Amino acid sequence: MAQVTFSTQQRDALFGQSPWDAVLVVSDRFVLADWPEVAQLIQHAASVDQRIGNEATLLLAPGLAGGRLVLSPTGDLDSDYEDVRRFYEAAETGIKMAYRAGARNVLLLVDGPDADARYLHGADVAALGCGQGLYLNPDVEDATQVRVGLVDGQDVDRLTALEQGRVAARDLCGGDPEQMAPPAFADYCLALFEEDPLDVSIIDDAEQLVRDYPLLSAVARSSFAVARHSARVVRVEYCPEGEIHQTWLIAGKGVTYDTGGADLKVGGSMAGMSRDKGGAAATAGFMKTVAMLRPRGIRIIAEMGLVRNSIGSDAFVPDEIITGHAGARVRIGNTDAEGRLVLADLLSHLREDAEKAVNPRVFSLATLTGHVGRAYGPYTGVVENSVARRGQLGRVMQQLGERWAEPVELSTLRREDFAQVAPRSESEDLLSSNNGASVNISRGHQFPLAFLLQASGLDQYHLASDKPIPYLHVDIASSAVEASNPLYGKPTARPLTTLLAMMSEL
Numbered sequence: 001m002a003q004v005t006f007s008t009q010q011r012d013a014l015f016g017q018s019p020w021d022a023v024l025v026v027s028d029r030f031v032l033a034d035w036p037e038v039a040q041l042i043q044h045a046a047s048v049d050q051r052i053g054n055e056a057t058l059l060l061a062p063g064l065a066g067g068r069l070v071l072s073p074t075g076d077l078d079s080d081y082e083d084v085r086r087f088y089e090a091a092e093t094g095i096k097m098a099y100r101a102g103a104r105n106v107l108l109l110v111d112g113p114d115a116d117a118r119y120l121h122g123a124d125v126a127a128l129g130c131g132q133g134l135y136l137n138p139d140v141e142d143a144t145q146v147r148v149g150l151v152d153g154q155d156v157d158r159l160t161a162l163e164q165g166r167v168a169a170r171d172l173c174g175g176d177p178e179q180m181a182p183p184a185f186a187d188y189c190l191a192l193f194e195e196d197p198l199d200v201s202i203i204d205d206a207e208q209l210v211r212d213y214p215l216l217s218a219v220a221r222s223s224f225a226v227a228r229h230s231a232r233v234v235r236v237e238y239c240p241e242g243e244i245h246q247t248w249l250i251a252g253k254g255v256t257y258d259t260g261g262a263d264l265k266v267g268g269s270m271a272g273m274s275r276d277k278g279g280a281a282a283t284a285g286f287m288k289t290v291a292m293l294r295p296r297g298i299r300i301i302a303e304m305g306l307v308r309n310s311i312g313s314d315a316f317v318p319d320e321i322i323t324g325h326a327g328a329r330v331r332i333g334n335t336d337a338e339g340r341l342v343l344a345d346l347l348s349h350l351r352e353d354a355e356k357a358v359n360p361r362v363f364s365l366a367t368l369t370g371h372v373g374r375a376y377g378p379y380t381g382v383v384e385n386s387v388a389r390r391g392q393l394g395r396v397m398q399q400l401g402e403r404w405a406e407p408v409e410l411s412t413l414r415r416e417d418f419a420q421v422a423p424r425s426e427s428e429d430l431l432s433s434n435n436g437a438s439v440n441i442s443r444g445h446q447f448p449l450a451f452l453l454q455a456s457g458l459d460q461y462h463l464a465s466d467k468p469i470p471y472l473h474v475d476i477a478s479s480a481v482e483a484s485n486p487l488y489g490k491p492t493a494r495p496l497t498t499l500l501a502m503m504s505e506l
């Protein structure tokens with residue numbers, strides 16, 4: 001794949017002979033007060049070409065590195081409803097134009113409204129947009145390297161760690177059903193973390209999985225017969241030297257293919273379901289970024305549940321009652337609501353870690369429901385438990401997501417959501433879901449948190465308990481790929497960048 005690498009460059013790299021072969025400017029008005037030579041060039045060109053400033057253009061610029069100047073406008077940033085994604089998108093467009101023009105060493109210059117807090121991270125976001133723009137799925141053979149030189153004083157180590165994590169997240173999310181089946185996904189993680197200061201363990205023994213992750217194993221049941229589709233749990237731990245101030249516990253949904261199971265997805269709605277592993281993919285990518293940056297004071301434990309929701313003679317079916325790791329008897333409502341079953345057991349294991357941990361914070365990352373897209377379009381939906389709500393954790397995620405071009409919508413968990421999963425008979429403690437698709441029921445993306453809390457045992461750690469534990473459930477079903485298009489949309493690696501920003505804020 002065409003992989004982007006970042007480096008810091010001095011101002012004079014822009015001019016004359018240099019190893020750089022193009023200059024890309026991302027800006028709203030191209031005023032460039034700090035770069036009068038470049039501004040003058042643009043003004044001259046604008047007098048003969050009205051496209052300049054309105055659409056991406058390439059100018060012949062003999063005085064500049066490589067003689068190529070690519071201008072990619074963000075559009076008007078003044079509207080009250082604009083956000084920093086303008087920089088991300090303009091950089092994507094611009095870097096693609098530079099690449100198609102033959103450039104492989106591109107200097108990135110970013111200029112926008114300095115005083116507007118919305119665009120505080122515009123230069124960093126544009127750099128990440130370059131990575132997104134040139135990323136290709138792992139099955140596309142292309143070993144081209146593209147260097148992006150940063151002249152706006154960005155933190156190159158941080159951006160490099162972010163991009164490496166984002167590449168891994170995109171690879172894992174985008175891989176096809178065979179290429180990234182559970183064992184292959186786990187192998188990718190082993191190779192990814194090989195040199196990193198992380199503890200990595202993989203559970204691949206079917207008997208152990210059935211015993212310790214019974215709900216997850218129910219989803220995986222009809223895939224166990226096919227070795228290359230067989231389930232895996234990947235556990236990754238980061239523990240820095242020195243005092244620990246907070247502990248993050250992250251559960252990632254990795255359904256490597258979702259046929260729907262016995263409640264089969266019909267009428268063409270199955271296509272694209274190899275992307276039902278975006279939560280586990282973002283979790284792995286985030287751990288890569290963390291391993292590279294080695295932050296102090298924070299310990300992180302992640303569990304990824306990798307299963308294929310196959311259909312076959314051994315498939316689990318609605319009406320089955322399965323006792324999960326935390327002890328709750330769960331009546332299956334619909335086998336296509338499988339993600340919450342996978343997460344519940346992971347969260348139950350993480351609960352045991354959280355009990356002993358310093359200042360624990362729990363997250364689940366998952367492409368969980370069609371409903372979140374129905375409710376919010378292409379945005380991430382975040383649902384808080386009571387403790388996270390009191391601590392305004394969701395609000396922090398929302399504010400940071402907005403600044404890092406990964407906007408999220410905040411939802412509220414309500415009493416109706418608990419009623420939705422309440423037992424209907426003496427035989428069960430919980431209902432996994434209604435019998436139809438989540439997209440067709442009101443509060444379809446909120447009520448799964450009521451299930452997750454009770455099925456994992458995290459509901460015991462409520463506000464009045466001895467150890468209240470905050471928990472954020474992050475539904476990326478319609479934001480894990482571009483344009484909410486699971487078939488052809490490029491994976492976005494969301495919410496990796498926001499999680500890193502949160503780490504230094506909490």
Ligand SMILES: [Zn+2]
Binds near residue numbers: 260336338339
């Ligand atoms: Zn499903």
